[in-house]
Amino acid sequence: MKTIIIIVSVLGAIVMLTPITFRVRKDIKKKLQFENTYAIQNMATGKALRPKDANYKNDTELIAYPLKNWECITWEMIEIDTNVYLLKNLFTERTFQPKSEPKEGVGVWQQSLGGTPLQHWEFLKQQDGTYLIRLKGTELYVTTSSIETDSPIILMPKQNSKMQLWKLVRQTPWI
Numbered sequence: 001m002k003t004i005i006i007i008v009s010v011l012g013a014i015v016m017l018t019p020i021t022f023r024v025r026k027d028i029k030k031k032l033q034f035e036n037t038y039a040i041q042n043m044a045t046g047k048a049l050r051p052k053d054a055n056y057k058n059d060t061e062l063i064a065y066p067l068k069n070w071e072c073i074t075w076e077m078i079e080i081d082t083n084v085y086l087l088k089n090l091f092t093e094r095t096f097q098p099k100s101e102p103k104e105g106v107g108v109w110q111q112s113l114g115g116t117p118l119q120h121w122e123f124l125k126q127q128d129g130t131y132l133i134r135l136k137g138t139e140l141y142v143t144t145s146s147i148e149t150d151s152p153i154i155l156m157p158k159q160n161s162k163m164q165l166w167k168l169v170r171q172t173p174w175i
Contacts, residue, residue, distance in 0.1 A: 036077045037090060039169040041067055043130055044162035045147045048073045048169070049096075051110045052150065056092040060110040062153040064144045067169065074171040083123050084136055088113060090173065095119045098155055102138050107152045130165040132158070142166065 039048040047064035054072035065073060071091035078086040087095050089110070096108045097118040111119070120136040133142040140155035141164045158164065 036079075037074050037171055037173075038077060039067055039069075039073045039171050040075060040087075040133070040166050041169050042144045042163065043165040043167060045144055047144065047147075047149065047151075049075065049142075049153060051089060051092055051094075051096075054091060055110075056094070058094065058109075058111050060092075062096050062108045062110060063150045064146075064153060065149060069171050069173045070175060071173045074173050077123075077168075080120060083125075085121050085123060086113065086119055087121060098135065098140075102135055102140055102155060104140070104156055106140075106155050108142070108155065126165065130167050132164055133166055 041048045042064060045064055046067065048067045049062055050065040050073045052061045052063045054070075067073065072089065074090045076088040076090060078088060080086055089095070092110060093113075094110045095113050097111050097116065098106045099109050100106055102118065113119070117136060121142070122134040122136050124132040124134060126132065134140065135142075135155060138155075139157055141158055143154050143156040143159070143161075143164045145151045145154050145163075156164070
């Protein structure tokens with residue numbers, strides 16, 4: 001009798017998990033087909049842009065984190081003008097913008113996608129194939145504040161420093 005109960009329980013679990021397994025496979029397949037998805041990796045540190053603790057909430061600080069093929073480090077680049085992009089994080093489905101009025105030293109934080117020009121980023125290609133990332137309409141550039149993991153990402157005037165140079169690393173994460 002115990003054997004029959006165990007068999008029925010196992011079969012029941014398999015039946016219940018089948019739709020979940022199908023859904024996971026479908027999601028992975030879809031994610032592997034994303035286009036224009038990149039990690040944005042700093043040239044001085046090798047670290048990439050990421051919402052702190054992979055938190056999906058608004059007002060989460062953007063930080064530098066070791067490069068991984070994870071959704072929370074991958075950004076969909078949605079072109080809205082020539083070399084101007086809205087960046088959508090694959091995990092959080094949010095973008096980022098300055099925490100306050102754009103000025104030197106202001107950090108950037110995660111926000112819902114909205115119609116504000118504070119979410120528009122110019123990718124200025126350099127001769128070596130890297131990019132300066134400038135907040136459109138300003139002379140402020142995305143800058144890593146230190147070489148440490150979890151260091152804040154801030155806006156600074158152009159400094160001719162690798163702390164402001166970024167490369168795009170193509171990613172198609174499924175986790």
